[in-house]
Amino acid sequence: MRRWLFRLLSLVLVLFVVAFAGIWLLEFYPRHGSHPPLQLARGTLAIQHARIYVSPGDTPIEDGTVLVRDGLIAAVGTNVEVPSDATIVPCDHCVVTAGFWNAHVHFTEPKWSMANWKSAGTLATQLADMFLSHGFTTVIDLGSNPADTFSIRRRIEKGELSGPYIYTAGTALYPPHGAPFYLRETMPRWMVMLLPQPETPQEATSIVRRNLASGADITKLFTGSWVQRGHVLPMPVNIATAAVTESHLNGKLVFAHPSNLAGVQVAIDSGVDVLAHAADDTNGVDAALLSSAIRKNMAMIPTLKMFTTTVTTDPHYMDPICAEVQQFHQLGGTLLFGTDVGYMTDYTTEGEFVELGKSGLDWKTVLGMLTTNPAARMGVSSAKGTVTPGKLADLTILDADPATDLTNFSRVRSVVRSGKVVWQR
Template identity: 25%
Template sequence: MKYAIFAAGLAAAGLMLAAGQGLAQTPAGESAAGQTWIHAGALLDRPGEAPRGASTLVVAGGRVAQVLDGHVEPPQGAARIDLSRQFVLPGLMDAHVHIFSDDDKTAARLEAMNRDAEDRFVVGLDNARRTLSAGFTTIRDLGSDPAAITALRDGIEKGLIEGPTIINAGRMISISGGHGDGANGLAQDYAALERGRAINTCDGPEACRRAVRLQVSQGAMVIKFAATGGVLSNVAGGLGRQMFDDEMQAIVETAHAFGRKATAHAHGKDGIMAALRAGVDSVEHATFTDPETLALFRRTGAYLVPTMIAPEAAVQQARAGQRPPAVLAKAEEAARIAFAEHVNQFAASGVKIAFGTDTGVSAHGQNATEFKMMVDGGMSPARAIRTATLDAADLLGLAETHGSLAPGKIADIIAVAASPLEDVTELERVTFVMRRGVVHKLDGQRQAFPPN
């Protein structure tokens, strides 16, 4: 039975309940003006638990004010949004994005020397808009120019730019010649220029402490470092460990001293284990895991962010000549791992998982395709959705304000036509997006921004 029919029944029941209750009343001394009352056909207010039936969400001042049973008619002066035939849930969160990465990899590579910072910023503006329209109301950007990502983040927060809430890392910290060294593969003159201005490369613990402090000084809200080689760096260094224990420990300790969480890019098992021993809060990719690795995740309590879309996308791009030659062998090595098998291990092992895609490798706005890969790997749709809501909020330090829909929480709300608990690919077709009480998408159509 189609969910729309089911939702219609819920809507009818909600209207009957509302008729019995009469019109909702606004507390004395408070105006209904500026309030938005959302009628939901079904409401997943707390992911991981059973959804509610017909419900009403009252939004005021960018936050959820009330969650009511049934479809309660709003008081005079309040706005009403009819989602009575739709499934409503919290805005999604992607813990691994590169918002300034161009989807056109060929153009980005060939035009790199002709693009100014302003050109790249325009790409980021469009990516941010598309990401929000796809239902991702919060992202963690794990590798962008510090000045650009800070400006984009702050412009969104001020309501000047349309996009998701951004938790940003600035540049990924890397050893010289490692994954994250922007001089890799450049001609000598350009490599010298890049190394002369880089603030993210370090060799030895003291230099790595300084690199963390410099990223913080440039606005980094989280610190990311390359514990191992990576697929997309233009150097044939493999995917194994690149940093020593004392370097990783120096990075993590300094990040924590500044009140920042630390996350490690890590593919090879040796790098994953070393990063976990150093005390990281999360590990990105964690490609080559095994029971020993997963046991250490459980002991430390660190989150694993799988990013399953990325290796597949990287292989296709490298084979098409859209990536440097050094990338292909590494991409194929990472893609050989049976991710379905790994997700099944993650889901059954008690490891904490947060949703992340490495979007920027794959196309922006298609973040939700990761959900199907998680479910195909043995994770339930309910668990997969939780990784992108409550669990991601916990990792990002936003658990008190994001990840569920309850009074006092930020009004980041999305809707889809049918239950994603039955078909998780519904999340690839988001019909409604509200961020901090502002509607950005309604009936599948982008809304004017700033709102009139």
């Protein structure tokens, strides 16, 4: 009897060790070395006979050339000498802008699960479909499983995959007992219980500290969480403030999911840097509130198409949200482009540009949302955001001019990232 008991205990111990090793291998090992140094492509590229938008405020260069050498923009203009060894990127009177940013994405679809172990071919196809084919050279992940996001990011930067440069928030923070209903309806209960829902400022500080130490670039807070249909639970201000303070002490920005008036107010009071959405419940979100946010130097990512595709098909639902975005812009607020793709499974961008047009935004404003504004907000204007010699060769090449139609921003022909053509139609 004693011998059988010993064998049973030994078996249980072995199974425990195997299970622990499996969890470590799948969940924690992929997080090692999460942000490798940037690698620039070698060689020379040239884009000729292009209409070049150097920046939203500059007069476009007509029939110009962009010369790229060893990952950096070497020359831009109408009289650029192209060396004989340069690779010519097909253009035929195309439009060239700085590489597009998508400042609100997620890697939460099942196809990204265990990304460290998926084939490069599978992931490359998915990255092209979700990002590169829409012109995005840089994206900001606002909450996904770090084991997946870090793996994808690492494999891109090591040259195993073609994809965008990825900033990530790691895991988002929610109000106490405040996981959104749409996560509770789609995730296993044990997984929902693991979502960070700090109940004290000290707990929030500790979570942010661990998140940033693991490799996160920013912090994401649900300052207003839809815990039920029709009911938003705001994050307590002292908890949000603790998370923001710890992030800022580490030189990191904080993005907030606001949802309604209360969520926006918590974001303002706690010192959040970016509203990750326009508030979709616009009740009480007026000029005074938006002006208060702008005085705090808070930017906004509208994510308008997401509301039209995942919330309701009622065309009038968007009217007050578009008006909110328009008012924020007219009051002098900074807008960033983002789609919430990954949560939203329709990757096309044309609908977002349509809704931005309905919000009264012109092509220069939208180009700034895609290029200069996010580069400035993330503190990398010296390297990204304009088609300027000395900056990284992150370029988006379009078939048609967005100055004539905002939806032409969605007509992407080619994408260059760090001096390498990473996608061509």
